[in-house]
Amino acid sequence: MKLRSFTALLLILTLALGLTALAAQFDAAQTITVVSREEGSGTRGAFVELTGVLAKDAAGKEKDNTYSEAIISNGTNLVLTTVADNQAGIGYASLSSVMHNDTVKALKVEGVEASTENILNGTYKIARPFNVVTKGELTDELAIDFMAFVMSKEGQAIVSEDGLVSGATDETPSYEAANKSGSLTVGGSTSVAPVMELLAEAYMELNPEAKIEVQSTGSSAGVTGALDGTYGIGMASRLLKDSEVEKGAQPIVIGTDGIAVVVNLANPVEDITVEQVRQVFTGEVTTWDALSK
Amino acid sequence: MRGLFLASACVCIFAVGVICYFLFANGLPFFAEYSVWDFITGTEWAPTRGIFGILPMIVGSFLVTFGALLLGAPIGVLTAILMARFAAKPVVKIMKPAIALLAGIPSVVYGFFGLKLLVPFTRNTLGGNGLSMFVASILLAIMILPTIIQTSEAAINAVPNSYYEGSLAMGATHESSVFRAIVPAAKSGIVSGIVLGIGRAIGETTAILMVAGNQARMPTGILSGVRTLTVNVLLEMGYAADLHRESLIATGVVLFVIVMAINFLFSFINRRRVMQ
Numbered sequence: 070m071k072l073r074s075f076t077a078l079l080l081i082l083t084l085a086l087g088l089t090a091l092a093a094q095f096d097a098a099q100t101i102t103v104v105s106r107e108e109g110s111g112t113r114g115a116f117v118e119l120t121g122v123l124a125k126d127a128a129g130k131e132k133d134n135t136y137s138e139a140i141i142s143n144g145t146n147l148v149l150t151t152v153a154d155n156q157a158g159i160g161y162a163s164l165s166s167v168m169h170n171d172t173v174k175a176l177k178v179e180g181v182e183a184s185t186e187n188i189l190n191g192t193y194k195i196a197r198p199f200n201v202v203t204k205g206e207l208t209d210e211l212a213i214d215f216m217a218f219v220m221s222k223e224g225q226a227i228v229s230e231d232g233l234v235s236g237a238t239d240e241t242p243s244y245e246a247a248n249k250s251g252s253l254t255v256g257g258s259t260s261v262a263p264v265m266e267l268l269a270e271a272y273m274e275l276n277p278e279a280k281i282e283v284q285s286t287g288s289s290a291g292v293t294g295a296l297d298g299t300y301g302i303g304m305a306s307r308l309l310k311d312s313e314v315e316k317g318a319q320p321i322v323i324g325t326d327g328i329a330v331v332v333n334l335a336n337p338v339e340d341i342t343v344e345q346v347r348q349v350f351t352g353e354v355t356t357w358d359a360l361s362k
Numbered sequence: 363m364r365g366l367f368l369a370s371a372c373v374c375i376f377a378v379g380v381i382c383y384f385l386f387a388n389g390l391p392f393f394a395e396y397s398v399w400d401f402i403t404g405t406e407w408a409p410t411r412g413i414f415g416i417l418p419m420i421v422g423s424f425l426v427t428f429g430a431l432l433l434g435a436p437i438g439v440l441t442a443i444l445m446a447r448f449a450a451k452p453v454v455k456i457m458k459p460a461i462a463l464l465a466g467i468p469s470v471v472y473g474f475f476g477l478k479l480l481v482p483f484t485r486n487t488l489g490g491n492g493l494s495m496f497v498a499s500i501l502l503a504i505m506i507l508p509t510i511i512q513t514s515e516a517a518i519n520a521v522p523n524s525y526y527e528g529s530l531a532m533g534a535t536h537e538s539s540v541f542r543a544i545v546p547a548a549k550s551g552i553v554s555g556i557v558l559g560i561g562r563a564i565g566e567t568t569a570i571l572m573v574a575g576n577q578a579r580m581p582t583g584i585l586s587g588v589r590t591l592t593v594n595v596l597l598e599m600g601y602a603a604d605l606h607r608e609s610l611i612a613t614g615v616v617l618f619v620i621v622m623a624i625n626f627l628f629s630f631i632n633r634r635r636v637m638q
Contacts, residue, residue, distance in 0.1 A: 072452045102491040107576075108410065109601025133410065140493050140587060141576035143597055154482060155491060289601030 095156055095335045097358040101349055103139040104151050104160035111258045111288025111306035112145065115197035116161050116328050121347045136352030144259050144285070149173050149331065156333045157357065159349060161195075163260035163306065164188070164327035165232035175329035177340040183329045188234045194343055196327045199233060199261045200320040202295040202303035202313075211251040211279055212301045218244045218272050219323055227271055231264045233324030250278030257284075257291015257304030260326065265304055292318055382618075389615040392608035401612065407578040409598065414609045416616065418580045422495075422588035423620075425581055426570065427563040429499025430506055434563075435556050437503070438510030442552075445511070446518040447526075447540045465508035473572030476501040481573055490585035493575035498588065501569050506559035513558060517551020518544060550632055557628045561621055567592040591617050 106113040117123040117133050126132040142148045145166045152158035153172035160173075164183050167175050175183045178194055187193035207213045218224045221244035225237035255265055262285040269281040286294070288305040292313050295303030309320050330346055332338060338360070348354040393401070396414055404415015441461075445454050476497055485492030521544045529539035545552070567590075575587020576597065589597075595610045602610055 072450060075449075075453050075456075100491070107597045107600075109598065130411065137579050138577055138586070140491070141578075141589075141597065143571065147572065150477065151493070154478070155485065157491065287600040293601070 095337060098356055099157045100355055101159055101357055102155050102157045103136050103350060103352070104142055104148050104158055105135050105139040105350070106148065107141050107143045108133070109287045109289035112161065112163055112260050112328060114288065115307040116195065119195045119197065119328070120343055120350065122350045134351045136350060138352060139350070152331050152333055156335045159330065159332050161328050161330050164329045165264060166260065167329040167331055168232040172334070173331040174334050174336065175331050176338065178330065179342050180340060183327050185229070185232060185234050188325055188327045193327050195330070196325055197307055198322045199264070199324045199326050200305045200309065201323050202257065202292050202305050202309065203319050203321070204296050204317050205319060209253070209301055211249050211253050214247060214249045215253060215272055215281060216302070216321065219268050223271070224268055227267050228264055228324045231267060233264060233326050235324050236322065246275040248278065249276050252280040252282070253301040254282045254284065255302045255304060256286050256294050256300040258288040258306040259285040260306040261304035264324070385611065385615050385618055389608065389611040392605070392612040395605060396609070402616070405580055409602070409606045409609065412605070416591065416594070416613055418578060419589050419591045419594045420616070422581055423564055423590040423592070426495055426498045426502055426574070426588060426590060427560060429495065430502030430563045431556070431560065433499060434503035434506045434510060434559060438507050438555070438559070439514050439552055442511045442514035442518055443540060443545065446515050447544065461508050461511050464504070469566065469568040472501055472505055473569035476569060476573040484585070488585060493573055493587050494585045495574065495581060495588045496584050498570050498574040501573060502563045502566060505566060505569065506562050509562055510555045510559045513555025514548070514552045517548040517555070520551065521547045553628065553631070557624060560624055564617070564621060565592060567596050571596060
C-alpha cells in the first residue's frame, strides 16, 4: 500500500470522526437519561432518602427504587461530566461541587434556588450533613489537633467559602497552631474530599511538619475505614447507619451540604418539585415532556 | 546462574499461587451460605437485600468481549497481514510505533476518549444515551488491537519465506500466496494473539466503567448499558461488608475460572494441532 493512499485514508477517517456531536436543539420528547451514583455513595444514600426514592416495600423493608436503567457513575465528577455531555441528562451531586462548575445547571427545587443561604434558612429541601467519622474518641494527637482546626473559626471559614453551610457562630474559637508533626490519612466521601483537601492544605501550611493525605473512596468506605483503622479520620456525606454507630462510629458535623439536581445547560427546565424528582429517579416518568407542571 | 533463573521462575509461580489461594480462601466460604447455582444463574443483583445473582454481569462481560472480538480480531489480523506482507516500508515504519503507542495508553485515557468522543457520536447517530454495550465493545476492540496485531505480525513474519516463494513458483498470485500459504502456517500464533486479546478484554475495568452505563440488570440491547463482572467488583468493593464483600470475591473466583477455562481451551486446541 502506497504511502500517499495511506495518508489520504488517515485524513478522511480523522475528518469523519471529527464531525461528531454538533449541538442540536433540545428535544423535549427525548428519553430522560437518569444518572445516579453507586450504592455505597453517601450522596446517593442521602438523596434517595430525602426525595422518597427510598421507600418501604410490601414487606416493610426499605428499598432503593432507583430506576434500573439509570446510568451508574462512580464519583461526583463523573456524574457532572455525564450530564454536561448529554442534553437529556439529569443527575445529582453535592452543591459545593456544582457551585464551582459551569458545565451543568442546578435546578430550583419547588421554586427555591440551590444556595447556601437557602440551606441555612431551611427552605432548600435536599440537604445533608457532611460528617467526619471517628472510631470512638480520637487518641492520635495530630488527628485531635486537625479536628480542632476544622471546627475552629478559620477552618469553618474555609468550609463556608467552599459552598457548605457552616454551623460556626461568633463563639467558635480561633485556632492556635501548635506545630504538630506526624502523618494522618483522611478518607471517605468523594463529596467531602474537596473541602477536606482545602482544610488539609491550610492546616499543613500552619503545621509544616504534619502530613495529611486525603483519599476519595466513598462514604461507606470512609466509615469502614475509620472503624478498621485504615483511616485516622473518615468522611461521610450522609447520616450514619445504626449498624455503624453500634460498631463505635462517631460523627462530627463539619458542615451541611445541599444536593443539587443538575441538568444539561441546553435543557429549558428551570424548576422541579421533589415529587417530580422522585418520579424521574424511579423511572415513573421517562421523557422530558412528560414532566408536566 | 541456573539458580537465579530457578529463583525467578519460583517467584512467578509463588505469586500466582498466592493470588489463587487468596481468591479461593476468601471467595469459597461465600458458597457455604449462598448456592453456587443461584449465584451464577440469578438474574437479580440486589446486595443490600441479600440477593446475589451475577448472570446479568456474566452475560454483560461475554457480550462486550464478543463484540470486541468481532470488531478487533478481523481488523487486527488483517492489519498484521498488511504490515507483514503488503504495506510499503515507510508505511510500516509509521504504523509500528503507532500501534506500540496504542498499547501503552492507560485504560482511563481510553475511557475518557470513549466518554468524550464515542458516546456523543453514538448518541447522535444511533440513538439511546450513548453509554452502551456498543461503545464498550468498540473501545475494547481498540484496546486489544495492539496485542492481536503484534502477536499476529510476529507469527506471520516467522513463517519461512520459502512457503511464499514456493506458492509463487506454482503460479499463485501475491494475495493468494499470502492468504493460502503463509497465514494458515501462522495460525497458531494468530490464535494465541486473539486469546491474549480475550484475556485483556474480559479483565478490563476502568474504561468500561466510564462508557458502559453500569446498570445491574440483564442487557436489553446493543445500545443500552451493561455491567461487566469487573465493573461490578470495582463499583461495590469500596462499601461492601461481610457477605456482600465475600460475594464480590466470589465474582473474582468466577472471573478467574473463566480466564483459566479460555486458556485451557486454547492449549487443548493447540495440542490437537501439534499431534496432527
